[in-house]
Amino acid sequence: MNLNPLSCQELVELVTQYLEGVMPEEDRARFENHLSRCHGCTTYVNQMRHTIEITGKLSEETIDPEAKDQLLALFRNWKKS
Numbered sequence: 001m002n003l004n005p006l007s008c009q010e011l012v013e014l015v016t017q018y019l020e021g022v023m024p025e026e027d028r029a030r031f032e033n034h035l036s037r038c039h040g041c042t043t044y045v046n047q048m049r050h051t052i053e054i055t056g057k058l059s060e061e062t063i064d065p066e067a068k069d070q071l072l073a074l075f076r077n078w079k080k081s
């Protein structure tokens with residue numbers, strides 16, 4: 001099985017699936033593989049997990065679109081350096 005590496009952007013798009021536990025096993029392996037190598041995404045997932053603990057649920061609406069854009073901009077800068 002050839003696992004394509006997940007980009008940071010893809011990971012951010014998939015985080016709700018991951019945290020809701022509805023992600024297919026194969027995607028989950030790619031997701032966790034990325035997390036093991038990417039500090040920024042680990043931080044993001046931890047923040048989302050914390051958000052779920054506070055709100056009791058997670059949906060696209062609970063993710064501030066501006067915060068998400070800022071995060072993705074950060075990722076792009078990290079990759080440049």
Ligand SMILES: [Zn+2]
Pocket residue numbers: 007008011034038039040041
């Ligand atoms: Zn990442």
